Amino acid sequence: MGESKGQLPRGIRVDRIGEHVHLAHTPHVNWLLYAGPDGVTLVDSGYLGQRDLLVASLDAVGCRPDDVDAVLVTHAHADHLGGAAWLADTFGTPVHADAAELPNLHRDVLEQVGPGDVVGNAWRPGVLSWALAITPLLRGRADLGIERATVLPELDEVVDVPGRPRVLRVAGHTSGHVAFDFADAGVLAAGDALVTRHRTSPKAGPQLLPTMFQFDTDWARESLELLRASESRTLVPGHGEPWVGPASAAVDAALAAGAAW
Ligand SMILES: [Zn+2]
Numbered sequence: 236m237g238e239s240k241g242q243l244p245r246g247i248r249v250d251r252i253g254e255h256v257h258l259a260h261t262p263h264v265n266w267l268l269y270a271g272p273d274g275v276t277l278v279d280s281g282y283l284g285q286r287d288l289l290v291a292s293l294d295a296v297g298c299r300p301d302d303v304d305a306v307l308v309t310h311a312h313a314d315h316l317g318g319a320a321w322l323a324d325t326f327g328t329p330v331h332a333d334a335a336e337l338p339n340l341h342r343d344v345l346e347q348v349g350p351g352d353v354v355g356n357a358w359r360p361g362v363l364s365w366a367l368a369i370t371p372l373l374r375g376r377a378d379l380g381i382e383r384a385t386v387l388p389e390l391d392e393v394v395d396v397p398g399r400p401r402v403l404r405v406a407g408h409t410s411g412h413v414a415f416d417f418a419d420a421g422v423l424a425a426g427d428a429l430v431t432r433h434r435t436s437p438k439a440g441p442q443l444l445p446t447m448f449q450f451d452t453d454w455a456r457e458s459l460e461l462l463r464a465s466e467s468r469t470l471v472p473g474h475g476e477p478w479v480g481p482a483s484a485a486v487d488a489a490l491a492a493g494a495a496w
Contacts, residue, residue: 249295253422255271264315265474265475266280266292267422267471268296269420276307276396276397278306278307278309278415278426279308279318279426280315280321280322282369289318303322303326304397305330305394307331308336309414309425309426311336313373316379316381317374329385330385332384332413333402333411334387335406340384345378352447359435360435361437362435391464398420399417400416404458405455407455408426412458414465423470429470429472431472436496441488441489442495445494449494460486
């Protein structure tokens, strides 16, 4: 690890949000970088077509791609998995996921929005522009999977990777969706269990993603309660700006807002 080499390219921001923790924010999806004395952990990793941005975000925190000790995936959707697949292929970087997410990770099932959902909802504001914007980022690999993954410990246990986050099982967006609580840094990576902005939603602030993106919206809503266990004061969503304040307040706001459609 060393110092950052240069300026970030357009289309990404890297913000320090806690001790050893940075958020990489792009208009399409976020990921989190932990780079501390015990090593480097990524939570989620962007689209396959955002690889240059992933590398730039690592550079911004003084790391190279082969410094990454572990990638934790909140869930196995294409916008969170692309960089993980590349790191695993290129450097053999271990990818960690919940046992219940493995069928998605291996692409035995695909609990992910498909072309039919997009066509059926194309009349809604933001859906077509979202689909057009993300299509090139998929690099033709909407069904991208990962062969081998390390299975996360059971509910409420700490993951033995740099940063030692605790797992919170907030399923519903997919069957094995989890959040990662970096309690020492006060940062909760919520993935798509709770977002604060999405191109397909007219709402701003904590909310559920539109139902088109959910495997089971009712399940996702119920699971939100589990985020209240976190005492972290910064919640990082998979999409949108971080929420600063108690996780419980973010949950209250998301339950009140629900899904836009
Ligand atoms: Zn997402």
